[in-house]
Amino acid sequence: MAFVIFLIPCFMVGTNVALSCQNADDFVGASSPGDIVIGGLFSVHSEMLRPEEDPIKPVIQNCAGFEIQVFLQTLAMIHAIETINNSTLLSGVTLGYEIYDTCAEVTKAMASALRFLSKFNSSEDAVEFKCNYSDYIPRVKAVIGASYSEVSMAVSRLLALQLIPQVSPASSAEILSDKIRFPSFFRTIPSDFHQTRAMTRLICESGWNWIGVIATDDDNGRFALESFGVQAMANNVCIAFKEMLPAYLSDSTFHTKVDQAIENIVKEKRVNVIVVFMRQFHVLKLFKKAIERNVNKIWIASDNWSAAVKISTMTNIRQLGTVVGFGFKNGDISSFQEFLRNLHEKPTENNKFLREYIMLLSVCAHLEYHDFQRCIANQSQDNLLENDGSKPQIWRDDFLNANVEPGFIHSTMLAVYAIAHAIKGLCKDRDCKDPSAFTPWELLEELKRVVVIDGDKEVKFDSHGDMSTSYDVLLWKEIDGHMEITTMAEYDAEKGDFIFEDEEKKKDFLALKKVQSTCSQPCSPGQVKKVTESPHTCCYECIYCPENHYSNQTDMDYCYRCNNKTYWAPVNSSTCYRKTIYFLAWTDWFAIFLLLLSAFGVVLVLSICVIFTKNLDTPVVKASGGLTVCYIILFSHFLIFLSTVFFIDIPTEFKCKTRQAVFGISFTLCISCILIKSLKILLAFSFDPKLQNFLKCMYKPIPTVVTCTGIQVIICTFWLIFRTPFVNQNFSIPRAIILECNEGSIVAFGIMLGYIAALAFICFIFAFKGRKLPENYNEAKFITFGMLIYFIAWIVFIPVYATTFGKYLPAVEIIVVLISNYGILCCTFLPKCYIIIYKQETNTKSAFLKMVYTYSSKSAGSVAVSQASLDSKSSSFRATVTDSCKTENDSVNGNCHFQVPGQSLIKGKVLPQNTARTMVRKRVSSI
DSSP states (O other): OOEEEEOOOOOOOOTTOSOOOSSGGGGOSEEEOOSEEEEEEEOOEEEEOOOOSSSOOSOOOOEEEEOHHHHHHHHHHHHHHHHHHTSSSSTTOOEEEEEEEOTTOHHHHHHHHHHHHSBTTOTTOEEEEOSOOTTOOBSOSEEEOOSSHHHHHHHHHHHTTTTOOEEESSOOOGGGGOTTTOTTEEESSOOHHHHHHHHHHHHHHTTOOEEEEEEEESHHHHHHHHHHHHHHHHTTOEEEEEEEEESSTTOTTHHHHHHHHHHHHHHOTTOOEEEEEOOHHHHHHHHHHHHHTTOOEEEEEOTTTTTOHHHHTSTTGGGGEEEEEEEEOOOOOHHHHHHHHTGGGSOOTTBHHHHHHHHHHHHHTTSOHHHHHHHHHHOBHHHHHHHTTTSOOOOOHHHHHHTOOHHHHHHHHHHHHHHHHHHHHHTTSSOTTSGGGSOHHHHHHHHHHOEEEETTEEEEBOTTSBBOOOEEEEEEEEETTEEEEEEEEEEETTTTEEEOSSHHHHHHHHHGGGSOOOSSOOOOTTEEEEEOSSSSTTOEEEEEOOTTEEOOSTTOSSOEEOSSTTEEOOTTOSSOEEOEEEOOOTTSHHHHHHHHHHHHHHHHHHHHHHHHHHTTTSHHHHHTTHHHHHHHHHHHHHHHHHHGGGGSSSOOHHHHHHHHHHHHHHHHHHHHHHHHHHHHHHHHTOOOHHHHHHHHHHOOHHHHHHHHHHHHHHHHHHHHHHSOOEEEEEOOSTTEEEEEEEOSOHHHHHHHHHHHHHHHHHHHHHHHHTOSSOGGGOHHHHHHHHHHHHHHHHHHHHHHHHHOOSTTHHHHHHHHHHHHHHHHHHHHHHHHHHHHHHOGGGSSHHHHHHHHHHHHHHHHHHHHHHHOOOOSTTOOOOOOOEEOOOSHHHHHHTOOOEEOSSOEEETTEEEOHHHHHHHHHHHHHHO
């Protein structure tokens, strides 16, 4: 059992109603019979007149505000259907149409949709209520429309009851892509998702981030605002204010809301870009007020009004600033333009819209273009009915073509062709002259697969029912005193890029960047944004990036840290700079000075070596330990001077490991040899038997040198194996890197130096004991002095080395090494060289022996006198010491002897005379 709803939508008779209807056909705006009927829903009028009586009755009122652009869309639908009928596309099957005016009102659109749902060929326009509409044949097989998303949402929910395909050429709300809520909805345009993304891309590339948004307070406006808000947030664009205007012009608060919106625009002086999601008649009202207040901004137009000629031709429109918008991609509409030129020949019996347009031409014919357009928009159906027949019919060929919006015309025709191709697919094996040949839901399935040739490319609906066509970026540009709507670029919805045809259009695009619309001044590279107390992230202060941080773009949220320690950046820097690498280079003046000192030391060592080699057999050289010992000592001095080279230039692993080892082992070898010399001298002139026996046990030249040096070798080996020195980058100076050798282990370094110091101290003690040697052969005294220089240099070195940093740190150690090396070298060899060169008379064997005998005799005599002076009362004997060496020959021949009456005293001991003489001779021979 089925319930039947009788639908008779008509204008009911009332006191203030100008027209009544006798049947439902009076409700149709334009119609034509056909085998398959397609419905159409267009907002040919912008508003519905509100009744003044109270209470309000359920009466569908007349409409006002004739929309030329929407009227042209109805003509585009009619033209496309007629073209298809005159072609072979459907093979004899004709398309009919029924087009209704929604007056931009959901209520009136629902009434039209109900008639679409009524059963085919039902004389009573009844809609049957059934549980299953699979076999139900409604009045129409498909619907084209509506003009606005809010109307399409309501109609689509109703049409979905019978799955009647609805293809809109203008409704772009993103929510309509939801196939769960709107399963039968399609559109030949992209959704607002792509439009809002394109707008955001334009805003970002122009450097704007502080904008205002104005939208209508309906589903379309709210969804567009929501979609734009998401895109804006994702791209760091802040919305300074949002203004929602009433969806209907008949709303009593509309003008107040417009005034409030204009006031906010004027007040927010930093906002120079306004995004507008509104219908054309809303924009007209808004711009009229904005012109009165001298508002000059950049207006970003949505697809609803971006190509609206009636807005671009407003008086003083250029005062508003720049309008840039997004319109649907154009196609070839030349056939439609030809259709418009012949429109006056078309009959008007079945097209109330055309008839009304002709009446408007008659009423407003006396006016100029702009006033003529305004006159048409302001006429109501009631006024036209009062003047019907009182004015002669006048036709203006130019007016319709001048108001064509190519994007909407193209999308409307595309919608008709999509439905026609779907019908063709179903009619391959069916007799489609029979209206019951297929049902709407079958057409719906075919429509999902249809492919339409649009110019040179194929287009089809995606899984969301959308056609992914591109946008034209439109720029309103003044040319020859008139505002022209030009195509500046193309926006590729898939790639998200702008495509420019030529450089001139790109210049127009770049010119937009000259306008600033930011909450804060952009932070230049080297600065970073600091968010203030404002809730908007676009409002901030610019602060400098700190040291070692940088920002290389404008309006960065944070500073980058320089990648690693080898780079640095000053305050307020836009890049990092490589740190200057410092080391003690060969070309450094101080390094050159130290190298010259080392070179001089090498020359000095070689000179001493030559002098000693030439005077090999002289007593001075022999008394120095022989040529072998001298060569070893000089070789160690040479290595010490050479080791300073490893402290200079770029540190390497080899240099770091070599320099301390070479210095430590060489210095140890030098000190060890000098220690043996000190022992030998002390042994030669020691008259204490106990000390003499101890020194004889200690005096093992080769084992001592090998052992002392070997210990240092072991220390250095362990050091290099377990805690080896390495190249270190010192970052203690902010803008520089100091390349230096890290000793690896301070303990090992200290043990090495401490061991050398211990040997030097022992050497110092032995040398100090032998400091009272013959005046012309006072080597122990010079060794003592050399050790003192060593100790002073290295004691001073420790605090200086610990507190010094920088590239001159190696120079500190070089200086200490040179001072200690020069001190020991000079004290050890220069006195001998002086004797060899300038005191040759004393560098003979006889002179040397005489000097030794004289020293020994004085030492023995002084000791005897001081220790064995006899008491005058008990004078048993008087000791006298007489040197019997009367001549130089006696000294040379060894004939010197002590004449001691009875006995001699040596260091307080009573010795026989022969024994004392023998001891002196042994000291001489040992020397």
